[in-house]
Amino acid sequence: MTITGALNNAMSGLRAAGYASQVVSSNLSNALTPGYARRSLELSSSALGGNGGVRVDGQVRHIDPGLLADRQMASASFGNKRDTSAFLSELERLLGTPDQAGSLAGQFANFESSLITAASRPDAPDRLASAVNAARDLVDTVGTAAAGIQDQRTRADRSIDAQVTRLNDALGELQTLNGAITATRVQGGDDAALQDHRQRLVDEVSEMVPVRTVARANGGIALYTNGGATLLDGKAAEIGFEPVNLVASGMSIEAGSLSGLTLNGNSVRTASHNGALKGGTLSAQFEIRDELAPEAETNLDAVTRDLIERFQDSGVDSTLAAGAAGLFTDSGSAFDAINEAGVSSRLTVNALVDPDQGGETWRIRDGLGAAAPGNVGDAHLLQALGDALTQTRVPGSGAFGSGAFDASGLTTSMMSQIAADRTNSEQHLSFASSMLSELTSQESAQGVDSDTELQQLILIEQAYAANARMIQTVDEMMQTLLRL
16 A cells, blocks of 8 residues: 555545544434434445545434334324313313212202202292302303303314414425425435424424325425325425304304315315324314314203203293293293204393392292282292202203203213213323323434444544544654655
8 A cells, every 4th residue: 555545545534533423423412302313424435546445425314214104193193182182171171070069060959959948938038049049050150161162162273273374384394395305415415404304394294184204206205194185295285274263153164154174275074083184183173173062062052952941831830921931041032942053152041030130039939920929938839940850851952862861860961971081082192192102212212322322432533543543654654754
């Protein structure tokens, strides 16, 4: 080997060691950076001019595509279960549990108890007032729950709008990154940092909409959903959605009052079981807005309908005229089955017995249609009102089957089903959380290991010292030759 060849070998070794130390430094400083993949330097022998040496071919970005895809799917599933579980927990909070005094079931019990107390002393005005107040508390609880359900639907609609906006932005950025990575690769540059950024964006997209990543030429990728929709393949798809300011009872996609999704101008399914973008947080918000909340509202309306119908029966209060409203009303009117949707938000106490609306509490004892107060010791109407609550009847609507319930039993059945759904949802959430945690741990284990990187740094230092020693030796030889 000539002296020039030895110098070339040593200089190429020094350059390689310098690049390698930069790679190790990058790995250590980004060990906890989301989306960062461990790098290593790719080297090969150089035969330039017959002198040998080492050539730096570039950096290798280490990822496990299968593990990455599994972790992204687990992230989408966790986000989906988290959002639906949060809705069911909020729904249970709105209605309470049967053992809570302020719950819907507790208000039914308080109202029934107040009627019994009033019937024991029908001449006591304070007991009549307590019964009316208990009825108002029951109405307030139903109205608060109904408003809470509609608020959850409105929030879901707004969340859909925000996610669709971000999804479109992310897909546009991914299209741009695909072009940048391809250009960098064609020019022989290092595209690892661009790929890290792209992976972070794909992670963000996959949490909203689970996607499969397909490699394309020159480092590009395409994204397809599990439901078969193309989000990115050369050109990014455009997802459309029209939000509303307020989601009211009865509004739905089918009725044309709520927006679904469009993909490049074409309508796509949004149902939780077969939607084109199913499985992530976007699908969860559609499930809340269009399935879970409407189902809860339907059952609450059924309980409200049952309550109103129990007391607008002339067999309970003989003073009621045909078609007149009973103790509980639909915005002051008698209940009409054709207009059941949203009745829980319109439930009121009859103004005739409500002092706050100019009514008189004695009417709960003597009849809503009574012309004047009757015998103050007559408790038969109060007893009839109490019997109306305990009478078993088949609900006219709702998902309660064909069984007969009293008023309290029907309410408890609805609340028990919500509690069961919430428990089941939390179990699914726990499984999804465990799966995500395990896959994230596996992915982290394949990432940057600081101990290994430090060991690699020691080897790099040794290689650097060896090449530096070679240059020093050549320098000493040249100095010796020059002194001859």
